[in-house]
Amino acid sequence: MTAKKKKILLIEDDKVDQMAFKRFADQKDFPFEYRICGSISEGLEALKTEKFDVILSDYFLQDGTAFDILSDISGIPLIVVTGTGNEEIAVKAMKMGAYDYLIKDVEGYYFKVLPVTVGNALNRFEAEQKLQKYYEKLEDEVEKRTRKYKKEILQRKQAKESLKASEEKFRTITEESADAIFITDKEGCYRYVNKAACEMLGYTYNELIRMNIRDLASEETAAASMNEFGQLTKTGRLYSELELKKKDGTLIPTDLNAVVLPDGFIYGSCRNISDRKRAEKQVMDNLREKEILLKEIHHRVKNNLSIIISLLNLQSRRIKSKDQALEAFQVSKDRIYAMSLVHEKLYKAENLSHIDMRGYFESLSNALVGAHSEEKEIRFEIDADDVFLDIDKAIPCCLIINELLTNAIKHAFPDKKTGLIKIRFKRADEKALILSIEDDGIGLPADVEIDQADTLGLQIVRLLTGQLDGFFQIAKADGACISISIPKEANE
Amino acid sequence: MSKKKILIVEDEIIIALDLKMRLENYGYSVLPIAGSARDAVDYAESHRPDVILMDVILKDDETGIDAAREIKRKSSVLIIFTTGNPHLLYDDKGIKIFSETVLSKPCSDQELIGAIESDPFA
Numbered sequence: 001m002t003a004k005k006k007k008i009l010l011i012e013d014d015k016v017d018q019m020a021f022k023r024f025a026d027q028k029d030f031p032f033e034y035r036i037c038g039s040i041s042e043g044l045e046a047l048k049t050e051k052f053d054v055i056l057s058d059y060f061l062q063d064g065t066a067f068d069i070l071s072d073i074s075g076i077p078l079i080v081v082t083g084t085g086n087e088e089i090a091v092k093a094m095k096m097g098a099y100d101y102l103i104k105d106v107e108g109y110y111f112k113v114l115p116v117t118v119g120n121a122l123n124r125f126e127a128e129q130k131l132q133k134y135y136e137k138l139e140d141e142v143e144k145r146t147r148k149y150k151k152e153i154l155q156r157k158q159a160k161e162s163l164k165a166s167e168e169k170f171r172t173i174t175e176e177s178a179d180a181i182f183i184t185d186k187e188g189c190y191r192y193v194n195k196a197a198c199e200m201l202g203y204t205y206n207e208l209i210r211m212n213i214r215d216l217a218s219e220e221t222a223a224a225s226m227n228e229f230g231q232l233t234k235t236g237r238l239y240s241e242l243e244l245k246k247k248d249g250t251l252i253p254t255d256l257n258a259v260v261l262p263d264g265f266i267y268g269s270c271r272n273i274s275d276r277k278r279a280e281k282q283v284m285d286n287l288r289e290k291e292i293l294l295k296e297i298h299h300r301v302k303n304n305l306s307i308i309i310s311l312l313n314l315q316s317r318r319i320k321s322k323d324q325a326l327e328a329f330q331v332s333k334d335r336i337y338a339m340s341l342v343h344e345k346l347y348k349a350e351n352l353s354h355i356d357m358r359g360y361f362e363s364l365s366n367a368l369v370g371a372h373s374e375e376k377e378i379r380f381e382i383d384a385d386d387v388f389l390d391i392d393k394a395i396p397c398c399l400i401i402n403e404l405l406t407n408a409i410k411h412a413f414p415d416k417k418t419g420l421i422k423i424r425f426k427r428a429d430e431k432a433l434i435l436s437i438e439d440d441g442i443g444l445p446a447d448v449e450i451d452q453a454d455t456l457g458l459q460i461v462r463l464l465t466g467q468l469d470g471f472f473q474i475a476k477a478d479g480a481c482i483s484i485s486i487p488k489e490a491n492e
Numbered sequence: 493m494s495k496k497k498i499l500i501v502e503d504e505i506i507i508a509l510d511l512k513m514r515l516e517n518y519g520y521s522v523l524p525i526a527g528s529a530r531d532a533v534d535y536a537e538s539h540r541p542d543v544i545l546m547d548v549i550l551k552d553d554e555t556g557i558d559a560a561r562e563i564k565r566k567s568s569v570l571i572i573f574t575t576g577n578p579h580l581l582y583d584d585k586g587i588k589i590f591s592e593t594v595l596s597k598p599c600s601d602q603e604l605i606g607a608i609e610s611d612p613f614a
Contacts, residue, residue, distance in 0.1 A: 310510030
């Protein structure tokens with residue numbers, strides 16, 4: 001396929017010159033197509049509708065000069081044609097941006113150079129176009145690269161800044177941590193320690209940084225801690241409770257968490273757990289105390305249940321009639337209640353040796369009034385010191401008082417509607433407590449001797465008084481008064 | 493069969509009284525009650541009982557075990573431990589410290605009589 005012929009626009013108002021061109025261009029080996037316009041305006045019109053590769057324009061035209069179209073031809077190569085003697089115009093045209101010039105000679109030789117001139121202009125134009133494209137591409141490339149580098153530079157700058165910020169952040173966290181933080185080399189020599197580490201160990205930064213972990217072990221723990229250090233370098237991680245020696249020589253229990261870093265150094269964080277250890281010990285002590293207490297209580301409960309069974313056995317022996325059977329239930333119930341009240345007070349007491357006796361008397365007398373005084377109005381008057389008894393003494397004491405009170409309620413006021421019973425529990429002196437029950441009733445029969453009493457109630461009073469190493473005194477006239485002296489222990 | 497003399501070692505006087513009356517009901521002769529380890533050792537020597545019913549936890553620091561150890565040094569009297577806490581008679585490994593019969597409190601008449609009448613040397 002032959003390349004499409006390039007097209008020339010000739011602007012020429014001289015008819016003769018037009019004819020001459022035509023004649024030349026119509027020869028069969030003329031390598032271009034052409035169109036002829038007779039004026040600038042006609043030429044510009046043609047440019048709007050047709051595509052031309054090169055413009056040949058006479059300089060002087062009736063509606064202007066060839067320069068007038070320069071701005072409208074959008075890069076199409078312009079060759080200015082002038083007459084002989086107008087060489088300055090040719091020079092001017094070249095300066096203005098024309099590609100080349102032709103000088104009309106009368107003989108018309110200039111046609112002979114026309115194809116070459118046009119060809120050259122076209123070649124140059126193409127070369128320039130190519131160069132322009134190449135240049136544009138280069139510019140583009142440079143700009144693209146520049147953008148890329150700028151972006152990379154910015155990214156690097158940002159990365160550096162955020163690295164710096166993060167480094168600062170972690171430095172602050174490490175430095176201000178409440179846990180002691182340190183880094184040692186592979187030999188255990190400190191390379192970094194934070195403030196908390198210095199405070200915990202009592203050394204300055206400059207002292208610690210010249211020390212080895214070995215220097216902080218106590219004589220007792222040195223072997224163990226070096227062993228753990230060996231484990232750490234093998235396994236890469238260590239959790240341990242470790243005792244460290246402060247500068248002043250005191251030992252502090254710590255909780256250590258260490259890891260081997262990628263560079264072989266060791267990072268560790270360490271916390272003083274003295275408080276925790278103290279609390280643990282406290283809890284263990286409390287637990288042990290409670291265990292002992294629980295065992296004691298088991299023992300007492302079982303013992304008291306045995307006493308109840310014995311009381312029931314003893315009471316049941318005396319039953320000869322239905323009425324006595326009912327009576328036996330009632331007195332047994334009272335005794336068991338008297339004992340259960342001790343346990344109620346015990347529940348509120350701090351320990352087994354701290355039963356509040358005054359509180360006990362109040363509770364017991366209230367309960368007895370409720371149980372026995374349907375037909376009588378009996379008042380109690382309690383006058384007791386703040387006495388706290390051990391459960392071993394409280395139980396016999398309470399059984400005694402229960403017997404004496406029920407006895408008084410039942411027998412002291414046979415004809416009266418009202419009665420007064422006074423309970424007194426006092427420290428007589430350094431060595432004894434005096435418990436006395438006094439009523440304003442008929443008094444005890446003259447023949448009653450508590451020592452030989454055959455009622456179980458009085459027998460219980462006698463035996464339990466003996467168990468407490470105490471002794472009685474009885475006043476029989478003007479109401480009854482029984483007082484019991486109980487040896488007192490130093491702590492009661 | 494002659495009337496056996498029995499020594500009750502018990503710091504709870506009510507429990508002791510109950511035991512005494514039950515034993516007397518079966519025809520045994522009951523010696524004065526010993527409320528402490530010290531009394532137990534003294535009465536064992538002075539009254540020469542045939543059987544001792546020995547409580548383990550007593551008032552004061554000495555236990556029935558201490559008293560039994562001392563009594564056995566001098567006599568071959570039959571000792572029966574009566575306790576609400578039988579574990580006290582076993583060591584840490586659960587092995588019984590003594591060869592004596594142990595009665596868990598409270599006990600029935602049958603258990604009581606059975607223990608008294610068992611002859612460890614038969």
